[in-house]
Amino acid sequence: MIQDFLPISKQDMERRGWEQCDFVYVIGDAYVDHSTFGHAIISRVLEDAGYKVGIISQPNWKNPASIQALGTPRLGFLVMGGNMDSMVNHYSVTKKRRKSDAFTPGGAMGKRPDYATTVYCNLIRQRYPHTPIIIGGIEASLRRLAHYDYWSDSLKRSILLDSQADLALYAMGEKSIVEVADALNSGIDIHDITFVNGTVYRTKSLDNVYDYQLLPSYEALLDDKRKYAESFYVQYCNTDPYIGKRLVEGYERQGFVVQNPAQEPLTQSEMDHIYGLPYQRTYHPSYEALGGVAAIEEVKFSLTSNRGCFGGCSFCALTFHQGRIMQTRSHESIVNEASQMIWDENFKGYIHDVGGPTANFRAPSCEKQLTKGVCPNKQCLFPTPCKNLKVDHKDYLSLLRKLRELPKVKKVFIRSGIRFDYLVADKDETFFRELVEHHVSGQLKVAPEHVADPVLEMMGKPGNHVYKKFLDKYKRLNEKMGKNQFVVPYLMSSHPGSTLQEAITLAEYLRDLGYMPEQVQDFYPTPSTISTAMYYTGLDPRTMKSVYVPTDPHEKAMQRALIQYRNPKNYMLVKEALEKADRQDLIGFEKHCLIRPAGAHKGGGYQGKKPIAGKATGGKGDKTGGKPTGKTGGKSTGKSAGKPTGKTTPEQKPAPKKGWAKAKPSKKVSVGRKPMKKSDTAPKK
Structure with missing residues (x-):
């Protein structure tokens, strides 16, 4: 095995004496050969199994020729949007474009498309209509069946259908990718690889599908949100490799999408071997x-x-x-x-x-x-x-x-x-x-x-x-x-179940601690x-009980502002929120008040101590982004190291990011998605 990066060009292939790759791996991130990057793990696992893998990183999706850099693979294309879902990578919770991309050289934005997995697959299909395409990574894994897409505010189909891929691998995929590779290598057609755990495939008929649970069809989910909640919970209860059932989701014109049970967990020796590969x-x-x-x-x-x-x-x-x-x-x-x-x-x-x-x-x-x-x-x-x-x-x-x-x-x-x-x-x-x-x-x-x-x-x-x-x-x-030493709490605003009253409860808690977070995570x-x-x-x-959901951007801005109630920029939002919740008792000069009456002093009307001084200590990013961990997604992390800022409270500055603070108050306020009645389950035509 050559101790080097995998080929990214024809010249690299020639140096290795290769005429053709077995697999060409198209990725939305820069090529980083480290065990916390999903593409590095999968490519090294395949290499260890005897397969030749080449990497095409961040191809120009506006130019189909960019997908041909390594020629036609012998067995197929692998496609992964990146260590994060491409939409989370591109947009903040307010749907504003992010300024930099930590997974791209130099932090440049715009080097991958929105919905990268789908776009790359369609790009490949233009030039290679009959070559197998296998998708994986966080974007494919979490979109494997019908799913709510926040950025388009719609219920999307399985990513298999929109991407035109032949097979999707979900979860981590080390065992399933080798099984699929071995099956292709033995001459089995990609459309006949329906037996590998940890995969999702399409079929026109259920004649050869056994021991499955039929979920509501995609069309039924579109008609009734309650059915989507029920279907989602069935999926949630069937993620386990030992007791999880095979799930089938129907589509009116495309047939069925079948999710096989998950791959079994890695044993300790298997995990040791994977992390010991020559990254x-x-x-x-x-x-x-x-x-x-x-x-x-x-x-x-x-x-x-x-x-x-x-x-x-x-x-x-x-x-x-x-x-x-x-x-x-x-x-x-x-x-x-x-x-x-x-x-x-x-x-x-x-x-x-x-x-x-x-x-x-x-x-x-x-x-x-x-x-x-x-x-x-x-x-x-x-x-x-x-x-x-x-x-x-x-x-x-x-x-x-x-x-x-x-x-x-x-x-x-x-x-x-x-x-x-x-x-x-x-x-x-x-x-x-x-x-x-x-x-x-x-x-x-x-x-x-x-x-x-x-x-x-x-x-x-x-x-x-x-x-x-x-x-x-x-x-x-x-x-x-x-x-x-201090504790830095991660706090989240506007999560389902949070009304203005709960947001105020959190603000009062922070008041009693005597500090204001410099950054706040919005759900x-x-x-x-x-x-x-x-x-x-x-x-x-x-x-299946109703839940209050704050969905209106202005109410979300108020909930966020309450957590940072000492910031003068948030004064009007905080005041509006307190009045809306009938908590004018928190506007005044008493010690327990969050803010002072408008115009009470030049500084904007804030009550209590000044915000804690010092450098922000919270980690940046969303809960679904942050530090890559090999899982191709997951929690934002942030440092546990740092200097105390001189405050003697047991808690100190928390994390996450910017978002709603600049929103202006309006006269008319929608305060979230109301709990549904039975008659409200179908969308209005």
Whole structure:
């Protein structure tokens, strides 16, 4: 095996002595050969299986010839939109175009199209009408069946139909891609590859499909949002490889889309092998002159230790993509990677992260999951921890200790997030103690998301009393060790279930803490999450009960402004929100008031202390973006390191981004999507 980047040109192929690639991999990101990039993993896995893979990165979609750079592949094209959904990559939650793209050389925008997977596939079809096309990655995975698309505000068909691809791989795909490759290599027609787990295919007839559950047709979903909520929950309950059923979705003219059960989780030895493949651990050298690829900086000195998440947050798509069963690498595999990483000339002594979707999950939540699967209609941590939940940090703690002992390592941080409810459920305080002592430098980022229990219930998050318990313990341990460290909470506005009253409750909580977040995350409805289904239908798919959904941009602006009520730019929005919610008691000169009456002083009418000074410490990006983790999508992460800003509260500045603050108040305010009545389920013609 040649220890080098994979070919990106005919000249590269010639140097390897290749006349033809087995697969040509078309990707929406820059070519970064690192194990946190989905295209790097899949291409290296195929190479390890004996296949020749070439890379076409960010082709010019306006020029069909750009797709011909490596010639006709022997077995087929692979297509992936990028480590993020291309629409999340391009647009903020306010649907404004982002200014830079961390996955493109030099951060340039406009190097990939909207709905990149679909556009690339149609581009290929123009020049290669009969060559197999296989799609994968986060964009294909989360759009594999009919889905609500926030950017067009419509219910879209399966991406298989719009892209004209032959086969879709969902989830991580290492096992399924090799099975598909072997089938093609043995001479099986792409249209006959209907037997591979972790794939989705099209068929005109169900005569040869067995043991399946029929979902409502796409046309039925268009007519009745309630049916979409029901269909979505069936999909949600069938993401498990052990108990998940084969699902079929009908289309009036196109036949059927069939989703096979998920691929089985990787064993530890399989995961070790995949992460031990010869990645170059950086971007292709051709990008150097363009300024490099910024996304590598987030992960270059980080270590992936796990996959999957049994946390089950409603707004997270991990259940649909990586699944709820934890998969982990061995200590030896992780330490070996770290031992190579520390000799990089740019290594400064800091390992930025040891984790995955949730850092402190290192084993399945209970014994039965690896044989019987996860419970389809129960969660491990919500609303309270399951009685069968194993809470144990010993393995993770042991791993961190080994990494701390490596030469040249000054500090090991945890950036991918600590699940605080799992942490406080551990009766053994050893890990919590060492976390505070060794793995925090000023600030620890956690994600309570909100403080109002009605909203937390919709989010699938624990009640606020659990977060308070965590804060108390964190403060006690810091005081005991003589440390002055803070918690940085991720907070989210406008999630389904949040009225202006809940937004005000959050503002009052922040008032009592004595600080204002510099950045706030607004709920972003991305494909295939429970929260997005709520946003579209006004129903909680788990219970089919009506949910209040703030959809009006102006109300969302008010909810966001309430979290940053001390910002003078938000004064009119905050005042309008308080009046709208009949909370004029919070306008005045008393200590508990959020703002002063209009014109009370030159500064805009704000009550209380000044905002905390200092540099913003929150991570940027949406919940579906941020640091690449190999899952081709997932949580935004942000740093756990940083200097305290001199405030003595246990919490400090949170993260995410800009959005609604500039909206102007209007006289007429629509306050969200009302809960549906039975008569409201069908859209008006």
